[in-house]
Amino acid sequence: xxxxxxxxxxxxxxxxxxxxxxxxxxxxxxxxxxxxxxxxxxxxxxxxxxxxxxxxxxxxxxxxxxxxxxxxxxxxxxxxxxxxxxxxxxxxxxxxxxxxxxxxxxxxxxxxxxxxxxxxxxxxxxxxxxxxxxxxxxxxxxxxxxxxxxxxxxxxxxxxxxxxxxxxxxxxxxxxxxxxxxxxxxxxxxxxxxxxxxxxxxxxxxxxxxxxxxxxxxxxxxxxxxxxxxxxxxxxxxxxxxxxxxxxxxxxxxxxxxxxxxxxxxxxxxxxxxxxxxxxxxxxxxxxxxxxxxxxxxxxxxxxxxxxxxxxxxxxxxxxxxxxxxxxxxxxxxxxxxxxxxxxxxxxxxxxxxxxxxxxxxxxxxxxxxxxxxxxxxxxxxxxxxxxxxxxxxxxxxxxxxxxxxxxxxxxxxxxxxxxxxxxxxxxxxxxxxxxxxxxxxxxxxxx
Numbered sequence: 001x002x003x004x005x006x007x008x009x010x011x012x013x014x015x016x017x018x019x020x021x022x023x024x025x026x027x028x029x030x031x032x033x034x035x036x037x038x039x040x041x042x043x044x045x046x047x048x049x050x051x052x053x054x055x056x057x058x059x060x061x062x063x064x065x066x067x068x069x070x071x072x073x074x075x076x077x078x079x080x081x082x083x084x085x086x087x088x089x090x091x092x093x094x095x096x097x098x099x100x101x102x103x104x105x106x107x108x109x110x111x112x113x114x115x116x117x118x119x120x121x122x123x124x125x126x127x128x129x130x131x132x133x134x135x136x137x138x139x140x141x142x143x144x145x146x147x148x149x150x151x152x153x154x155x156x157x158x159x160x161x162x163x164x165x166x167x168x169x170x171x172x173x174x175x176x177x178x179x180x181x182x183x184x185x186x187x188x189x190x191x192x193x194x195x196x197x198x199x200x201x202x203x204x205x206x207x208x209x210x211x212x213x214x215x216x217x218x219x220x221x222x223x224x225x226x227x228x229x230x231x232x233x234x235x236x237x238x239x240x241x242x243x244x245x246x247x248x249x250x251x252x253x254x255x256x257x258x259x260x261x262x263x264x265x266x267x268x269x270x271x272x273x274x275x276x277x278x279x280x281x282x283x284x285x286x287x288x289x290x291x292x293x294x295x296x297x298x299x300x301x302x303x304x305x306x307x308x309x310x311x312x313x314x315x316x317x318x319x320x321x322x323x324x325x326x327x328x329x330x331x332x333x334x335x336x337x338x339x340x341x342x343x344x345x346x347x348x349x350x351x352x353x354x355x356x357x358x359x360x361x362x363x364x365x366x367x368x369x370x371x372x373x374x375x376x377x378x379x380x381x382x383x384x385x386x387x388x389x390x391x392x393x394x395x396x397x398x399x400x401x402x403x404x405x406x407x408x409x410x411x412x413x414x415x416x417x418x419x420x421x422x423x424x425x426x427x428x429x430x431x432x433x434x435x436x437x438x439x440x441x442x443x444x445x446x447x448x
Contacts, residue, residue, distance in 0.1 A: 026061040028428070029054075031070060052086060059090035064097040068104040075108045084108045085118045092122070092131050105137030112145040113153035115164045120157070130167055138168035147180045151189040152196075195222055205233040213239045220247045224256050224271075227264035244270040249278035255317025258350055262313075272346045275320070282325040285441065287378030289326040290371060291319050293353055294384035296335045296362040299414075314414045315383040316350045318436065322381065323349055325437065330375070334367035336360040365390035372396050379440070381410045382426075394425035407443050412436060 059067055068091070071084040088105045091097035109115060115138060122130065130138075142165060154161045162185050172178040183189045191197060195218060198208040209230050212218050218226070223243055230240055244267065257275035261268045299311045323329050323345050331341040331349065333356040341352045365388060371380065372393065380395045395409025409426045427443065429436055 026058055027063075027066055030058040030062050030067070055083070055086060056090050059087060060094045060096065064091065064100050067091055067097060068100045071104055071108050075110060081111070081114060082117065082121070085114065085121050088137075089118065089121050092134050098131065098133050101131070101133035102136035102140065105134065106140035109138075109141040109144075111153065112149045112161065113155065115141060116155075116157060116159045116161055119159050119164055119167065123159075135168045138164060139170040142168065142170035143173050143177060147183070147189055148192050150180065150184055152192045152194055154184065154189065193217065195226065205229075206235055209233055209235045210239055213243050216243075216246075218243065220249060220252050221256065223247055224252070224260040227260050227267060231264055231266070240267060241270050244274050247274060249274050252278050253317055254279065254320040255313040258317050258320070258347070259310075259313045261347060268347060276324070276346055279321055279324045282321075282437070283441070285322070285326045285379075285437070288328045288330070288376070289322060290375060290377045290380045291322050291329060291331045292364075292367060292371065292380060292382045292384075293319050293331065293333050293341075294335070294362065294364070294382070295333045295353065295357060295359055297359040298362070298385055300359055311385060311414050312354070316353055318381075318383050318412065319353060320346060320349050321437065330377075332367070332371065333357055334362075334364060336363060338367040338370045362388045363390055364388040365392045368393055368395070377408070379408055379410065379444070381412065381440075383412045383414065386411065386413050392426075407440075410440060 062070075067087055071087040071091075074080045074087070075084040085108065088101060088108055091104065092101045105118065109118065118134075118138070119130070122128075122134065150161060165181060165184065170181075172181055180189070195208075195212050198212060199205060201208075209226075213235070227240070252274075254275050257271045257278075261271045264271070293315050295312065295315075299315060319331055323331065330343075331353065333339050333341055333353050335357050337357060339356045341349070341356050344352050362384070364382065364384060364386075368380070368382075371377075372395070377396065378398065398406040398408035400406045407427050410429060411426045412429045427440075429439065
């Protein structure tokens with residue numbers, strides 16, 4: 001007789017720290033692997049090759065229309081560049097998905113260098129002929145770009161823009177564009193006046209930066225990313241401060257300012273003012289919001305090999321944003337313990353979260369349990385990489401006036417790990433962008 005009273009070691013999926021993870025659909029697995037993914041960049045627990053391999057494995061298991069929609073969302077809303085290109089490349093491998101490749105690729109490519117980047121991804125495992133759908137998509141995307149954009153991104157990689165043009169046989173819109181493409185083929189395009197060109201031309205760096213600042217040739221992100229370079233070059237401080245005061249901050253999230261301040265602390269006051277200006281006009285989230293920020297060891301990992309930005313920058317930046325736009329907001333950190341953070345704003349809130357406790361383990365379940373016992377809230381927003389040690393309970397239930405269940409718990413996932421804990425009664429959001437808050441706002445609207 002067979003024995004049934006035996007130890008079953010198949011406990012199902014687990015996070016890297018050992019907490020039970022939810023079984024989720026292949027579509028949700030693909031979403032969590034893509035929407036916080038800087039492709040081929042290693043993370044704290046997984047290397048980039050493993051994440052890219054998982055994306056490739058999942059694509060044929062998800063309906064073509066959903067993969068195409070995810071590629072568009074990753075590019076347009078989450079501002080990712082390589083992950084959506086990989087999705088389209090994997091779609092091109094499968095007969096069930098190929099019919100959507102050309103339209104998806106033409107829409108996903110939004111910067112001229114992505115034309116050559118896509119071909120590089122296509123040939124990553126060996127040089128093979130481009131499929132008809134891929135050629136059609138590249139040919140539809142190529143005419144989007146004017147001479148300035150083509151010249152700016154016609155870089156010296158093994159695959160050049162002229163190579164892509166020959167491969168896809170794109171048709172110019174008119175004679176003027178045909179002339180631009182001839183100059184591209186012969187390497188005779190007008191050199192664009194960008195900060196990259198100005199600094200690579202051999203000109204004095206201080207003079208180059210000061211000219212670009214005076215002529216307002218730097219966008220907001222280029223300005224923030226190059227503050228250290230300007231400091232090292234000895235750029236006139238008044239010019240830098242003036243640029244920070246005048247910069248357009250409409251689409252710059254707080255975590256960008258926090259990252260910039262880490263390596264340019266002498267301009268922190270101006271950075272904070274610009275950051276607060278960027279969120280000043282946002283519509284308020286009603287009711288009481290609790291923001292729970294993961295400060296465990298894995299959150300200090302950099303977003304990429306060359307980036308000085310950490311996952312904590314994304315988490316602290318979202319906490320700063322929520323503090324500004326919430327009617328009533330309490331901020332807590334969790335690692336080994338749950339700690340309430342002083343009621344500060346701006347960079348002072350960042351400092352308070354960072355100093356609240358040492359980076360340790362990830363006891364998210366214990367933190368949520370304690371909050372549910374001690375606090376009343378309209379919404380609980382957790383910002384984490386989801387690699388918990390313990391089981392995570394549901395958030396406190398909430399209802400609309402007619403008795404229908406109302407969303408009350410959100411897990412914002414800032415990593416691309418295979419398994420996570422923020423499902424079930426939680427609303428799960430992969431990645432971070434300005435769309436996160438609007439998504440929460442829309443979801444909580446009784447009209448939605």
